[in-house]
Amino acid sequence: MWLELGFGGGEHLAWQAAQNPDVGILGCELFINGVASLLRHVREQQLAHVRVADTDSFRVLSALPPASIDRAFLLFPDPWPKLRHHRRRFVRRDVLDLLASVLTDGAEFRFATDHAEYCTWALARVLNHVAFAWTAESARDWRQRPADWPPTRYEERAIAAGRRPVFLTFRRLPRH
Template sequence: MPGAEKQRQAFQFYGRRKGRPLRKGRQSLFDELLPRITIPLSEAAPLDPAALFVPEPRAVWLEIGFGGGEHLAHQAATHPDVGLLGCEVFESGIASGLSHIAERDLENIRIHPEDARVLLAALKPRSLDRVFLLFPDPWPKRRHAQRRFVNRGNLDRLSELIVPGGELRIASDDPTYVEWVLQHVPVHPAFEWLARGPADWLDRPTDAIETRYEKKAREAGRVPHFFRFRRR
């Protein structure tokens, strides 16, 4: 994918891509299933993600950094008429996501095993109905703040991709990142915070599930926060 490689080089990625070697079964999924559901990118016209699915879905949702893939798989299984795009760079996370897809025989998921910004740059405007950013790396040190996904540039791009009335959902258990989200998203002219009251952000959306990262946070005594923003 020459177009994808060119765009990849335009972004500096921070974080791990590989951990321990994959077990045989997961390596097989990586070798056989992943190529079949990887999102193709090129330097041609912007990509219409709905065209990746047959039949065409009623909506397209994107999860940025799907971790182990349990939330991505849950949404795909619960909403079979929705096309799910999942971005993840960590090899073990991708393999875990592939396991969920294979076990549940999910046909409505496509994977971008690379930096999410590469995919965002390639998508057609107003082609996403919902975007999830769940428990991203908070980069808590002040000198690393520029590495946080929530920033004006990424929010501007998401505002171009999400349809009016669509949703951006963000979750974090890190106090620094929670404050960072509040400082950046509600003040962006394209997004309206869907908060019904002060305690609303402590409740996980009813159509979501507890991910391993949320469970780990609660076991460590940290408080997860859940934000829902609507594209104006």
């Protein structure tokens, strides 16, 4: 079972579902037009193994059983650039604790952003968490999107605007 948090228009989720017919994929999104867009992909491509939660990702993470998700995606979350809004950022200690709980040992957590300061913020917090390790071995590993990671709508807009996204893959370390 895989989980995408804030899937936007759902194009990444639908692509993953089409490529991975044996994996159940759950997506959460608050934006109703995004949910409708994903449902259109689901219907057109007959993706019967997709489930959609049109609610807050935090609620979904809180409700999932421990060690139930093998891969999680958080792609281009809102960066909340103003200092007074930083507490709204989704990458924070309580969310990482929940994520660490629902991920299976060895699970991947994929994160992307086009916002340099949010990248630093997220890296600092994830690497400071005992449950996660960053898999990158060279700059290429975070500068280039892996082949099994299609672009999202937000990413395409960021590149068109001249921003350079980063692609971070973390591993959930084994529980002792």
